[in-house]
């Protein structure tokens with residue numbers, strides 16, 4: 435999520451091979467075998483060459499679109515998606531607050547920034563969520579330069595949040611919510627960035643439930659620099675001796691899933707000696723994809739915006755996670771979110787999970803707030819999301 439937006443808010447298979455596909459199931463696409471028909475009340479709709487989906491409508495005889503169900507070509511090496519919906523490894527929420535007050539560094543705890551509310555996180559864990567992405571500002575941690583020592587108070591409070599989450603058995607994602615920038619300037623020194631990550635990873639070297647997220651939403655910067663910064667972070671983390679943890683890398687263009695296949699294809703070259711690297715993408719469903727409107731483009735937009743990324747991941751043998759998504763409190767968005775999550779789950783061989791944007795104690799009446807008990811997102815979407823745990 436773009437900082438400019440919420441900074442203000444802070445203050446205010448196994449299935450039988452030939453069975454018909456259920457609601458929102460995949461029913462066609464290159465390499466797809468079955469099902470190719472839909473249950474009554476749903477029609478197999480061609481989305482693109484890779485994907486057809488059972489969408490509501492045309493009650494009665496089930497339908498198949500010939501163009502969407504070409505038999506697998508033996509020349510195509512990519513693996514087929516699983517026919518049974520799988521299980522997400524990571525499913526939870528973002529936790530915003532530690533990065534708030536971006537104009538005021540270091541700022542004052544409780545005035546400019548705040549860390550997550552443990553009780554709220556415990557409530558979400560009780561609902562079954564198992565992953566929380568905790569935002570922080572590099573400028574508050576490394577106050578005297580990117581390679582400098584960390585501020586003891588900020589590190590202590592941030593670590594307390596992280597340790598609370600992992601002690602409760604969940605995963606905690608360390609999210610420098612910095613957009614590839616430090617005090618507003620694009621980070622260009624990859625060695626310095628590597629040192630920052632070595633310093634941070636050392637703090638969590640013995641905690642396998644920690645996940646390192648290299649940086650939130652690189653944007654409007656050199657594509658090669660995004661590649662080099664991600665690789666430097668990976669190298670720095672592994673050099674710290676943190677070898678058991680997953681690393682989530684992010685792309686340029688706010689790491690959008692909808693533009694991944696045209697923007698971030700160079701990131702295929704990233705390497706992790708531990709082979710625990712996950713491509714983290716974000717996706718909002720409003721017209722400009724920024725997540726600033728409560729209105730979604732259509733009930734199908736969730737699926738449509740990520741299907742290209744699904745294909746990219748599979749074609750390249752990579753794994754992904756949707757690190758931010760959300761929808762406004764209305765029926766079109768609810769259907770779009772369900773379509774999105776159905777698609778991710780049906781393709782859980784490449785999509786390892788998804789995180790709602792966002793929980794956090796300072797959201798007030800923000801349309802996406804997932805803070806229990808009364809956040810707008812929580813009251814509208816908790817029962818929907820829980821179906822995917």
Ligand SMILES: *[C@@H]1O[C@H](CO)[C@@H](O)[C@H](O)[C@H]1NC(C)=O
Pocket residue numbers: 543587588591
């Ligand atoms: C850390 O949290 C405590 C409250 O638990 C607060 O008093 C203190 O100001 C915080 N310090 C920083 C640097 O966040």
Ligand SMILES: *[C@@H]1O[C@H](CO)[C@@H](O)[C@H](O)[C@H]1NC(C)=O
Pocket residue numbers: 482691692693695696738739740741742743745
């Ligand atoms: C690229 O991704 C978009 C968005 O998911 C999708 O509509 C488009 O078909 C994809 N293009 C290719 C060539 O896969």
